[in-house]
Amino acid sequence: MTKRPIIVIGSGVAGSVVAGTLARECAAPIVVLEAGDSADSLLDSSSRTLSFVDSLARSSTRRDDLLVRRTASQAPKSYPAGCGIGGSGEINALVASWGMAGDVRGWGENAPMGIWSVDDWKRELGGLEHDLRTAGEGEWGPMDRALVSSCVEGGIARHDSLWNDQFMPEGVGTVTLFARGDHRSTGVDALVKPGIAAGRMRVDRGALVDRLVVRDEMICGVELSTGEFVDARAVVMCGGAFGSVELLQRSGIVPDGVHGVQDHPAVALVTREPIMQQSVLSIGAIGRLSVDSGVGNVHLVSMNATAPGEVSHGALLVALMDVTSRGSIIRHEDGSVSRNLDMLSTQSERHVLVQALRRVVSIVGRMEDRLGTGFQLSEKSESVGWLASASNNEIEEWIMATCGVYAHAASSLPLGGEYLDRHGAVRSVDGVWVADASVMPRLIAGNPTLAIAALAKVIARSVAGATAAS
Ligand SMILES: Cc1cc2nc3c(=O)[nH]c(=O)nc-3n(C[C@H](O)[C@H](O)[C@H](O)COP(=O)(O)OP(=O)(O)OC[C@H]3O[C@@H](n4cnc5c(N)ncnc54)[C@H](O)[C@@H]3O)c2cc1C
Incomplete structure (x- = not known):
């Protein structure tokens, strides 16, 4: 590779889409720099299990140093994130979804050019349909069976294409998975491997980018944590909703306090007794x-x-x-970082979750009968029946103290916002784009991987166009 490369930072969901698209559409060589050292996914797709509980337990593909505060009532705790080829796609729960119809419309003028509806997303991702399949009922585990039959008995309609139906307000059914047969798919097979095979792309593992090197408001390259400089004509950042902000902060390109990051808050109702689980699907x-x-x-x-x-x-x-709260990522003088999602900061969000929990009590009652075990609130010994008798304030207090994340961190650098234009280009430096979960103008009301992949594809095409002449 003699020509100055385009560097893609991070080889997760977005990084795979960006690198694969650029390898097809640009003459420049593509170099992917990935902090994680694991190559399992790249070399051997059979190492990718459908079970996300098993994947999460493997330290080689997991980042353990990410501490994040969920709500104002909680102390920072470890946040689940992937590290290595495939990124968080290596450890996620594989649930595909296009969210709700209002999501993209709600982005308004900050929706990327040409993307006005989910049909536009689908057209963008045409090549990835082989990486999705709907789970068969025979693959369900005990909780899946209990949830579906209990909801149906309670009047919620069975719907096995919820992932693809942005208009259906309620339903329950099987999931569509990011999977090829028995293996999780991360986009690596479809997008990264062909680029490597064609000699158009190189993937460096264990390559933690420490900062971007900028001269006269123009990107020159990046510096790795080892001090090594890597020359670049352009850089596309795909380090994730926390990673990309923190790298831009270390490089002095965005301020030390960046407000915007979002996630879906989730509370857990847990079986009192352990249950037998023979399905590979978590x-x-x-x-x-x-x-x-x-x-x-x-x-x-x-x-x-x-x-x-x-x-x-x-x-x-x-x-x-449907989240409106936004948190912040703050870099301190000593280089340490405070990540605060500030979830459920509005009364209306807390109210919806309280009402949802009150409604769920009867569904859980039916699940208890089917499973032969009671349920209790996470981190509290009360049974689920407590939700029916407790006051709104008491339930809110429990939610704020114990709620976890759906691990969908996004929207820390929204398209069309203070730091990025509508094409993902960093406003203050030429030759730098962000293309990962960070750029979503507002977190969709669904599992975000498909939307992240679609946004990454649009931004990658924009990068290809902008770098063609340079
Ligand atoms: C446990 C879990 C369950 C989930 N379940 C689902 C689900 O069922 N359905 C769904 O749609 N979504 C799910 N998600 C969310 C989804 O996986 C993420 O939203 C998505 O992977 C984000 O894509 P990304 O490309 O922005 O970041 P990632 O996929 O996280 O990739 C970022 C990559 O960048 C690398 N990196 C970061 N900083 C640097 C640096 N400075 N230098 C070099 N490399 C760097 C990281 O090592 C990582 O590999 C889940 C996530 C988790 C963690």
Whole structure:
């Protein structure tokens, strides 16, 4: 490779799409710099399990140093994130979704050029349809079966294409997975491997980018944590919603305090007794509810297992999907970083979650009968029946103290906002783009991987166009 390369930082969901697209559409060589050292996914797709509980337990593909505060009532805790080829796609729960119809419309003028509806997204991602498949009922675990039959008995319609139906306000059914047969798909097979095979792309593992090197407001290259300089004609940042902000902060390109990051808050109702789990799917079914005049604003997620092995507690997650709260990423003088999601900072978000929990009590009652075990609130010994008798304030207090994340961090550097233009280009430096979860103008009311991949594709084409002449 003699010509100055385009560097892609991070080889997660967005990085794979960007690198694969650039390798097809640009004459310049593509170099992917990935902090993680694991090559499993790249070399051997059979190493990719469908179980996200098992994937999460593998330290080689997990980042353990990310501490994040969920709500104002909580102390910072470890945040799940992937590290290595495939990024968080290596450890995620594989649930595909296009979100709700209002999501992209709600982005308004900050939606990227040419993207006005989910049909536009689908056209963009045409090549990835082989990386999705719908789970068969035979693959379900005990919590999936209990959730679906209990919801249907309670009047919620069975719908096995919820992932692809942005208008259905309520339903329950099987999930569509990012999977090829028995293996999780991360976009690496479809996008990264062909680029390497064609000699158009190189992937360097264990390459942690420390900062971008800029001269006269123009990108020159990047500096790795080892001090090594890597020359570049352009840089596309795909380090994730935290990683990209922090790298821009270290490089002095955005301020030390950046406000915007979002996630879906989720509370857990856990079986009192461990249950037998023989399905490889940690999550095989999902429910969608419309609560308090929202549309599809709550997810019910059946977790067949909460730990690796055949016997563990099951859990029902109740997640708020229509989020308005935004948190911040703050870099301190000593180089340390405070990450604060500040979830559920508005009264209306807390109210929706409380109403959702009150509604879920009867569904959980039916699940208890089917599973032969009671459920209790996470980090509290009370049974789920407590939700029916407790005051709104008491429930809110429990939610704020214990709610976790759906691990969908996004929207820390929204398109068309203070730092990026509508094409993902960094406003203050020529030759730098951001193309990962950070750029979503507002977090969609669904599992975000498909939207992240679609945004990455549009931005990559924009980069290809802008760098063609240079
Ligand atoms: C446990 C879990 C479950 C999830 N379940 C689902 C689900 O079921 N469905 C769904 O749609 N979404 C799910 N998600 C979310 C989804 O996986 C993420 O939103 C998506 O992977 C984000 O893509 P990304 O490309 O922005 O970042 P990532 O995929 O996280 O990739 C970022 C990559 O950049 C690398 N990197 C970061 N900084 C640097 C640096 N300075 N130098 C070099 N490399 C760097 C990282 O090592 C990483 O590999 C889940 C996530 C987790 C963690």
